[in-house]
Amino acid sequence: MKAPPEPGATSGGFDVVIDDGGHHNVQINTSFDKLWPHVLPGGLYFIEDLQVGKMGGAYSNLPGDELRPSARLKDWIEQLLYPEKNQGAEYKNPIPPDVEFVFCQTEACVVGKKRQENEGTKSMKDIIAPL
Secondary structure (H helix, E strand, O other), rough: OOOOOOOOOOOEEEEEEHHHOOOOOHHHHHHEEEEEEEEEEEEEEEEEOHHHHHOOOOHHHOOOOOOOOOHHHHHHHHHHHOOOOOOOOOOOOOOOOOEEEEEEEEEEEEEOOOHHHOOOOOHHHHHHOOO
């Protein structure tokens, strides 16, 4: 019988991560930074309760809370919308090179990881672009 994994350890990659963890900005950012590398190509990372980071008070008193995840995602969306403008541009929150898309709604966003080149399936950009 195999021993259970250590807390925080994984046995492999994730197709989907739903971050329903801490509500402090630093906790949301840390969760993404630690888990995103383990999301498989073509996988999804959901982040919810993004509005809490702008509430202030008890949710903005930890070191690192000054970087709002919503501001980070906003920078990434701009970089995706205007790629030609972003050649060589320096952003406070540069988009990870393996992010394919960011879709947002009230209080939540989903970040999609690029598929590997040899997967033979269309990317979301290939599907949406002709529309």
